[in-house]
Structures are given as C-alpha cells and as structure tokens.
Amino acid sequence: MIEEIPDIVISRLPIYLRELTRLAEEEGKLTTSSHELGKHLGISSAQIRKDLSHFGEFGKQGTGYHINYLVQQLRQILHLTREWNVAVIGAGYLGHALTHYKAFLDQGFHITAIFDNDPAKIGEQLDDIVVQDMADLEKTITELNIKMAILVVPANVAQEITDRLVDAGVRAILSYAPIYLKVPPDIQVSYSDPVVQMQRMTYYLA
Amino acid sequence: MIEEIPDIVISRLPIYLRELTRLAEEEGKLTTSSHELGKHLGISSAQIRKDLSHFGEFGKQGTGYHINYLVQQLRQILHLTREWNVAVIGAGYLGHALTHYKAFLDQGFHITAIFDNDPAKIGEQLDDIVVQDMADLEKTITELNIKMAILVVPANVAQEITDRLVDAGVRAILSYAPIYLKVPPDIQVSYSDPVVQMQRMTYYLA
DNA sequence: CTACAATTGTGAAAACTTACACGAATCAAC
DNA sequence: GTTGATTCGTGTAAGTTTTCACAATTGTAG
Ligand SMILES: NC(=O)c1ccc[n+]([C@@H]2O[C@H](COP(=O)([O-])OP(=O)(O)OC[C@H]3O[C@@H](n4cnc5c(N)ncnc54)[C@H](O)[C@@H]3O)[C@@H](O)[C@H]2O)c1
Ligand SMILES: NC(=O)c1ccc[n+]([C@@H]2O[C@H](COP(=O)([O-])OP(=O)(O)OC[C@H]3O[C@@H](n4cnc5c(N)ncnc54)[C@H](O)[C@@H]3O)[C@@H](O)[C@H]2O)c1
Numbered sequence: 001m002i003e004e005i006p007d008i009v010i011s012r013l014p015i016y017l018r019e020l021t022r023l024a025e026e027e028g029k030l031t032t033s034s035h036e037l038g039k040h041l042g043i044s045s046a047q048i049r050k051d052l053s054h055f056g057e058f059g060k061q062g063t064g065y066h067i068n069y070l071v072q073q074l075r076q077i078l079h080l081t082r083e084w085n086v087a088v089i090g091a092g093y094l095g096h097a098l099t100h101y102k103a104f105l106d107q108g109f110h111i112t113a114i115f116d117n118d119p120a121k122i123g124e125q126l127d128d129i130v131v132q133d134m135a136d137l138e139k140t141i142t143e144l145n146i147k148m149a150i151l152v153v154p155a156n157v158a159q160e161i162t163d164r165l166v167d168a169g170v171r172a173i174l175s176y177a178p179i180y181l182k183v184p185p186d187i188q189v190s191y192s193d194p195v196v197q198m199q200r201m202t203y204y205l206a
Numbered sequence: 207m208i209e210e211i212p213d214i215v216i217s218r219l220p221i222y223l224r225e226l227t228r229l230a231e232e233e234g235k236l237t238t239s240s241h242e243l244g245k246h247l248g249i250s251s252a253q254i255r256k257d258l259s260h261f262g263e264f265g266k267q268g269t270g271y272h273i274n275y276l277v278q279q280l281r282q283i284l285h286l287t288r289e290w291n292v293a294v295i296g297a298g299y300l301g302h303a304l305t306h307y308k309a310f311l312d313q314g315f316h317i318t319a320i321f322d323n324d325p326a327k328i329g330e331q332l333d334d335i336v337v338q339d340m341a342d343l344e345k346t347i348t349e350l351n352i353k354m355a356i357l358v359v360p361a362n363v364a365q366e367i368t369d370r371l372v373d374a375g376v377r378a379i380l381s382y383a384p385i386y387l388k389v390p391p392d393i394q395v396s397y398s399d400p401v402v403q404m405q406r407m408t409y410y411l412a
Numbered sequence: 413c414t415a416c417a418a419t420t421g422t423g424a425a426a427a428c429t430t431a432c433a434c435g436a437a438t439c440a441a442c
Numbered sequence: 443g444t445t446g447a448t449t450c451g452t453g454t455a456a457g458t459t460t461t462c463a464c465a466a467t468t469g470t471a472g
Contacts, residue, residue: 014401022385033418035418040386047459052421059421060468062419062420062468062469063418063469064419065420078406084404093307097303101400103401107405109401171411180221180247188410190404192400194307194310196217197380199219199313200220200284201378201394202285203216204378205353205354205377212429241448251449253431255449255450255451256430263450263451265451267439267450268440269448269449271450
C-alpha cells in the first residue's frame, strides 16, 4: 500500500505550485485546468493530471481545479505548511545574493545563520543576521534546529563541509559548488552549476 | 543515418567533463575507467559507456580512457573549442555574483556585456566592463555577436526581455527568473530556481 | 429536461532510459 | 607464449516515464 512516488514527479510539483500562485496573484484567477496550466508551463495536460493523481483527486470534471485548494494541497504534500530554518555556508558573492533573496522568506525558508571562515567576513552584518565563524557551525545548527543548508563555498572545501553539515543533523543541501558530493543515502542534495547548464546549451548551437 | 542523441545524455556530458578535468588537475591522473568515473559521480559505469558510445569509441579495452583525449573529444562535441560571448541582463545581486564568477572565463564563456535599466547602475564598472543601458541591448548583442545570455532580472520583466534577446539573435538563455519563458522551438533555455530546488527537497524531509 | 462542451482521473500503449551481461581487446606477470 | 585481470562497446532486457484515449462527471444554454 506504500506507493513510491517518482522523484521526477516530485520535482515538478514546485513548478506547478509556482505557476498556480502566479495565476492567482497576477491574473486574478480562481480556477484553472490541466490544459491551461500546461500551456503556461510547456507541459502536457495529461502529465499534470497524472502527476497530481498520485496524491489524490483535486479537480472536478468539466470545471478543472480550484487554485487556492490545489495550492494548499501541494504545500501540504511538499511539507511547506511549516517554516524551515536554513543555513548558508560561505559569505562570498553568491552567499550575499542568496541571503538577500526575498523569495526564500516568502516561501517559508528562513535563512537564520551564515557561516564563513574568513576573519574579515566573520561578524559582518548581512540583512538582519551576522556572519558566524565556522567553528560555531555544529552548535548553531543544533540550537536553531537547522535541517537545510545552502552551500556556497569553493569546491575544494565543499566535501569536508558537507560531512560536517550531515554530522550536525542537516538533511538537505543545495550546493552551488561545482563538484559531486558524497552523502549518506537519506540525505538530499540538489545542485546548481551555471557552467554545466551553459555547456549543455552550446551543444545545440551549431 | 542522423542519430538523434537524447538531451538527457547531452546534459551529463558537462558533468563528465568537469570530473575528468578535476581528476587530471587535482589527482594528477592520466587515464581513468568508466567504473572509476562513475564512482566519483554516483553514476553507473554502463551508463557512462553507453552515453559516450553515441559519439564514438574513445576508450580502450583493458585500459580505460585517456583523460586528456576524452576531455578534448567532449569539448569538441559540446562546441567548447571556441569561445562564447555572453551577455548578462540585470546588474543586481545575482548579476554581480555571476559576472565575478571566474569559472565562466576558465571554460571559455566571456561575459562581454551587462545591461540594466536602472540609471543608478548604468555606467557602473563591474570587473573590466561597464553596465550598459537596456536601450543598447540589440545594438551591442549584434556587434559582439552574442548568442548566449544570462537572465537575472525580476520575473515580471523576464518574458519581454527574453523576446528582445531572441529577436536580437540570442540562441541560448540561462534564466534565474522564477518563471517559465516562452521561446521559439530552436531557442535553448535553462533554468535555475533555488526555491524550486528547496521545495523538492522538503518533500523528503518528514 | 436535454444536449453539448469541457474537463477529470486512469488503464493501456508507446516511448524513452537504464541496467545487465558478454564477446573482444588489452596489458601485466610469469 | 600463456594466463588472468581489466575494461570497453553494445545487443537485449528491464524499468521508468510520457502519451493516448475514453468513460464519467460537471456546468451551461436552450
Ligand atoms: N559567483 C557565482 O556566480 C557562482 C555561481 C555558481 C556557483 N558558484 C560556486 O559557488 C561557490 C561560491 O562562489 P562565490 O562566487 O560566492 O565565491 P566567493 O569566493 O565569493 O565566496 C566563497 C566564500 O567561501 C568562504 N570560504 C572559503 N573556504 C571556507 C571554509 N573552509 N569554510 C567556510 N567558508 C569558506 C570564503 O571566505 C568566501 O567568503 C563556489 O564553489 C563557486 O564555484 C558561484
Ligand atoms: N538573489 C538571488 O540569490 C537569486 C537567486 C535565484 C534567482 N533569483 C532571481 O534572479 C533575478 C535577479 O535577482 P537579484 O537578486 O539579482 O535581484 P536584484 O533586484 O538585485 O537585481 C535585479 C536587477 O534587474 C534590474 N532590472 C529591473 N527591471 C529591469 C528591466 N526592465 N531591464 C533591465 N534591468 C532591469 C534591476 O535594476 C536590478 O539591477 C530575479 O528574478 C530573482 O527572482 C535571485
């Protein structure tokens, strides 16, 4: 009775959520259909219906989906009805950009700690928090019950810091370091490497 | 005789390239095997061999792959043997971080133009280039033969700027704006949205 | 009340992707 | 030379994901 839901399905849910929110807020829509949603996202309507059907029956034949209701359901599925404390590791260019990024807070991700090992950066005020010494990493992560981290340190220290994060109780890491991270199987990792993305695209540029 | 190579294969090639380069530079290796490469990347050796076999026979039984040779081949396949001029649109936090990011230059991506529409930012020196007015977008893109752009503007202007980029001749866009972009079918788009990535991971955090 | 258009949820088919497993090649050791 | 350990490239099987297509339901218009 335990249905294992494919990760590829899970990874589309935040996209649906994002577009549904936009449809409601910016276009003032109250309902939508799988066809309309798909057209806005370049995804087939059948795919959207199939994806959602893994979790329940959220729509009505003839009518479509009530946006607010579906948003609420998706947020529940993705565990977004609570707030998440997040640590940023690395107070460099990218660490600054991410810490200032308002969309995190809007979606319930609170960046409650930033760490660096550069004495020149430790103590720096960044928005409403202060850059902490890496020496305090484990202590702060435990105290603030931080389960998610964003890794924005150089590649050559990314693995060792990952190990420390995992040992300290972090369960999900979004890494911008251009290196594959080895973690235990129950730890989530997500990567972002613009160079890799650019290199994929150049293939198609004759 | 025209073999269509799956995009999912293409998207792994930059990852192989990245790790091969690392193996050569940091571990001083001259050769490697599909098994070793796979172990470093969490990918099966069969997958790596199958992927590479789409393009030719680059390895030797019993020995594996000569790293330098394979790197050279991958760079050719991905059209990385030439240099690419890149425009950054939006001189905000993220635009600054990306423009300073040295890895682009290392890989042959030259950020040769940055644009913004904020008078306070136009004229600002950013590394060795100057932030230009959006009014000059089409002219500069044409003159510098720019085919790739990185989009780091607010979501509500992302589509209209995309349309201008495409009209000006840009063929590939890496977008950080949290919105799906409508483009003609021959235009490449790649997205990066940390909120979406975080929301995927929270699903797995009970 | 009926006819019609819109739309869902879903079983089955099709398409795509990954994993398996093996012949053939290579090299080192003896 | 022969043996044994490696490793590739690939045909085939297995597994995953997407698409198709349709019965069932809903709302609207006459
Ligand atoms: N800048 C970009 O646009 C960009 C884009 C994608 C990925 N990246 C990657 O993200 C990471 C950070 O990039 P950045 O541009 O912010 O670099 P950066 O050099 O500006 O910042 C890195 C920060 O990490 C800190 N640091 C170094 N070693 C540390 C350690 N052992 N413990 C704690 N902190 C440490 C440094 O003091 C610095 O503040 C790099 O891996 C980079 O490859 C950067
Ligand atoms: N900051 C982050 O860490 C982060 C991460 C992921 C995605 N994003 C997304 O990337 C984009 C940029 O983020 P940011 O934090 O750099 O924002 P920002 O506000 O710092 O920068 C946006 C820049 O775009 C410029 N701009 C606005 N309208 C413009 C127009 N019509 N033409 C040209 N330029 C225009 C602004 O003047 C500003 O300089 C946003 O879409 C954001 O959602 C940001």
